[in-house]
Amino acid sequence: MQTKTVIEAAVGAVVFAACLVGFLFMKGKLKETETPDKKLAKRKKLFFIGMIIGAWFMGGVLLTAFSGMKPGGLHINFEMFSPRVTLPFGNLTLAKTTVTAVIVTALLVILLALFRLICVPKFTDGEPKGMQNAAEIAVEFMDGFVEKATEGNFISLLSPFMLCMALFMAGCAFSELVGARAPTSDLTCTLALGLCTFTLINVCGIRKNGIGGRLKNMGGAMPAMRPVMIPLKAVSDIAVPVSLGCRLFGNMLGGLMVMDLLKGVLGGYASGLPAIAGLYFNLFHPGIQIYIFITLSLTFINEALEMPETT
């Protein structure tokens, strides 16, 4: 340990202790007076802020000294695809994000099974309360959303599917909060989700109009143009899962990289501040992306359901 570190940590500790004493003093004084004094309350707030800053500084100095994380260094070890782990049996390797995805899925299944076993038997037809309200809000919101997007077709198929996808993506985004790399920031996972949508587009289109109807839908309104239009439309249909997957992947990876850069810049001082940035990059941003993914999927599905008016 260098003397500089000791002095810096001591300064942080002294600031923290002085502000703690001031804060407690002001608190005691505030209790004595009958009417709340605005000046005293302001001073108490200032002492509280000073206390937090002192503790943050001291923690940063100590963390830098003990862990060797230097602030200001952009030494993020970034890889486009996640590192792989070797399974204990055989020579199989798995990407770490796949392992995270399996864990997230297992946790979600356990949670929902517990919900089914414990909460659902208590549901009543009368006045709903507690968990029943939450479940009803989620299901009704999704049903209404799908009904608005697809004009009332395939609600019983699409609504649970989309809710399930949203839950999975939200679970993946939250796995970043415990330090794992989110599975949705891996191209394979997002492309798989895009392929699910691609399958649904064709399944719904063929079930609604039949295979001939689906071809007519792809060919457009003019019968003479259909031999030209169908291959073109097929190419643009194949682009749908790629575009959906790349969009989700790029957005999630962007958020991950910004958070990594922030942690790299702050080094040992990275306590508290990344949590504030994480509110946007780990909570709000994935939420928006989930909404966009589902809206776009439903839009593409609705496009495949339409029957062109033949002239």
Next chain:
Amino acid sequence: MINYIAAAIIMAAAVIGVGFGMCFATSKAIDASARQPEAASKIQTILLLGCALAESTAIYAFVVSLILATAK
């Protein structure tokens, strides 16, 4: 080295274009919802969809520049 320069140019060009595009779409959406406040929720959905589509071009550029920057 040339890979990094290419990645930077791709990213800058894409971000400039998409920034203008999204800002144009948002300003039009504000105009529309100020004129017809009762249609605001519908306009919001369309705006989000359009912004997502415009944003996706920047995302493609981001992915391409990442591939360029991490290529060995």
